[in-house]
Amino acid sequence: MNSNFHSVILKDDLCIGCTNCMRKCPTKAIRVRNGKARITEIKCIDCGECIRRCPEHAKDSLSDSINDTTPFKYKIALPAPSFYSQFGRENKPGKILAALKSVGFDDVFEVTRAADVYTEYTKNIIEVSSVKPLLSSSCPVIVRLIRVRFPNLINHILPIESPMEIAANIARNKACKELNLSPSDIGIFFISPCPSKVTSVKNPIGSKNSSVDGVISFKEIHPLIVRNLELNINPLSYYLSGRGIGWAKAGGETFSLGIEDYICVDGIENVINILDDIEDGRLTGIIFAELLSCTNGCVGGVLAMESPFIAKNRIRRLAEKHLSDIEKQSYGLDDKEVFFQEEITPIKNNVFGYDVIEAMKMMSECIRIQKQLPRLDCGACGSPSCRTMAEDIALGQTTMEDCMVLFKQRFEEKPL
Ligand code: SF4
Numbered sequence: 297m298n299s300n301f302h303s304v305i306l307k308d309d310l311c312i313g314c315t316n317c318m319r320k321c322p323t324k325a326i327r328v329r330n331g332k333a334r335i336t337e338i339k340c341i342d343c344g345e346c347i348r349r350c351p352e353h354a355k356d357s358l359s360d361s362i363n364d365t366t367p368f369k370y371k372i373a374l375p376a377p378s379f380y381s382q383f384g385r386e387n388k389p390g391k392i393l394a395a396l397k398s399v400g401f402d403d404v405f406e407v408t409r410a411a412d413v414y415t416e417y418t419k420n421i422i423e424v425s426s427v428k429p430l431l432s433s434s435c436p437v438i439v440r441l442i443r444v445r446f447p448n449l450i451n452h453i454l455p456i457e458s459p460m461e462i463a464a465n466i467a468r469n470k471a472c473k474e475l476n477l478s479p480s481d482i483g484i485f486f487i488s489p490c491p492s493k494v495t496s497v498k499n500p501i502g503s504k505n506s507s508v509d510g511v512i513s514f515k516e517i518h519p520l521i522v523r524n525l526e527l528n529i530n531p532l533s534y535y536l537s538g539r540g541i542g543w544a545k546a547g548g549e550t551f552s553l554g555i556e557d558y559i560c561v562d563g564i565e566n567v568i569n570i571l572d573d574i575e576d577g578r579l580t581g582i583i584f585a586e587l588l589s590c591t592n593g594c595v596g597g598v599l600a601m602e603s604p605f606i607a608k609n610r611i612r613r614l615a616e617k618h619l620s621d622i623e624k625q626s627y628g629l630d631d632k633e634v635f636f637q638e639e640i641t642p643i644k645n646n647v648f649g650y651d652v653i654e655a656m657k658m659m660s661e662c663i664r665i666q667k668q669l670p671r672l673d674c675g676a677c678g679s680p681s682c683r684t685m686a687e688d689i690a691l692g693q694t695t696m697e698d699c700m701v702l703f704k705q706r707f708e709e710k711p712l
Pocket residue numbers: 306310311312313314315316317318328332333349350351352353354355
C-alpha cells in the first residue's frame with residue numbers, strides 16, 4: 297500500500313498553463329504557477345475532472361497493462377458492469393467476455409454478481425441502522441471526497457467493500473478451490489472506466505491491502521478487445537445479473553435495493569451540494585444515497601471509450617433483458633471479505649495547519665489580503681478564486697503581484 301499514491305498525473309511538458317483544469321477541480325487541488333499546473337496531492341480525490349477538461353491532454357491516469365499480468369500463473373479479469381456498454385450493439389455479452397478472455401486471461405468473473413452481493417448486505421444494514429442517510433461506498437471518489445471535505449459524514453458511509461473487491465474475493469476463492477491453486481498464483485485485474493479504482497487498489501480504503509492485483513483501464517484494453525471481436529471467437533457462456541449490470545449507470549444501485557426513500561445524485565458538483573445539505577441537516581426522510589462522481593454514473597467514467605449517452609442506453613436494454621436473472625448466492629464469503637476491516641479516517645488538509653493560535657493568525661492575515669483582491673474569481677493569477685489566492689499569499693506561495701486585475705489597475709494609473 298502507498299498512502300501517497302494518486303492515479304491522476306500531470307505531464308509537465310504538455311501543460312501550457314491555461315488554467316482550465318484548475319477552474320474545474322472540485323477540491324481546489326490545482327494551482328498554476330510559472331505557467332504549469334501543480335496538484336496538491338492531499339486534496340486530490342482522483343475524480344479525473346482535470347483529465348476531462350485539459351485541451352492539451354496534459355493530465356493522464358496511471359493504470360496497469362496486460363503485460364502486468366505476466367508474473368501470475370492464473371489470470372482473472374473482472375470486467376466492471378459498464379464494460380459491456382463499450383462495444384457496438386451487435387456484440388453480445390458472451391462475445392465481449394470471450395474477446396476479453398482472449399486478450400490473455402485464463403478466466404473472467406462478472407462484477408455484476410458482486411454488485412448483487414453488495415445489495416443484499418446493504419439491505420441488511422439499512423434494516424438495523426439508525427444512521428440516515430447511509431451513503432454508498434461503491435464510488436471511491438466519493439469516499440475520498442467525504443474524507444477530505446466532509447469528515448463529519450464518515451460514519452454515514454456503508455462499511456462494505458466495493459463490488460470490485462467483493463468480486464476479487466469470490467473469484468480468488470473459486471479458483472483456489474476448483475483448480476487447487478495457491479492465492480498468490482492468481483492475478484486478479486479489474487477492467488475499469490475510472491482512475492479512482494486504480495488509486496483504491498494501490499491505496500485501499502477500509503482495509504490494509506486490496507484483493508485486486510491490478511487495474512487495466514477501458515482506454516488501454518479497448519483496442520485489444522475490438523481486434524478480438526473481429527475474430528471468430530466462440531462466445532463464453534455467462535450469467536449477467538440484470539440488477540447488477542444496472543449499477544453501470546446512475547440509479548442502478550438504488551433500483552436494485554427496491555426501497556422508496558432514496559436519492560441518486562451523479563456529477564461531482566451535485567454530490568458536493570447534496571453532502572453540504574446532509575451535513576447541515578437539510579436533507580430529511582432519506583434512508584439511502586447513491587452518490588456517483590461521474591455524470592450518468594460509471595458509463596460516464598473518464599477512461600470510458602463510448603459516449604455515456606449511448607452506453608447508458610445499452611446498459612438499460614441489457615438490464616431490462618436480464619432483469620429476471622437473479623442468482624442469490626452468498627458465495628461462502630467471510631465477513632472480512634465483505635466488510636471494511638479498518639476505520640475510515642479523515643484526510644487532514646487544513647490550509648493553515650492544526651495549531652489553533654497560528655491558524656487564527658494566518659486566517660486574519662488571509663482576510664486582510666482578501667479585502668485587497670478584486671473578488672472577481674477570474675483565476676488569471678493561477679489560484680482558483682480570490683479566497684484561495686489570499687490563502688496562497690498568506691502561506692507565502694505567491695504574491696499580490698500575480699493578480700492580473702490589480703496589475704492592470706496599476707498600469708492604467710501609472711502607464712510605463
Ligand atoms: S488544463 Fe491544466 S494541465 Fe491542461 S494545459 Fe491547462 S493548465 Fe495545463
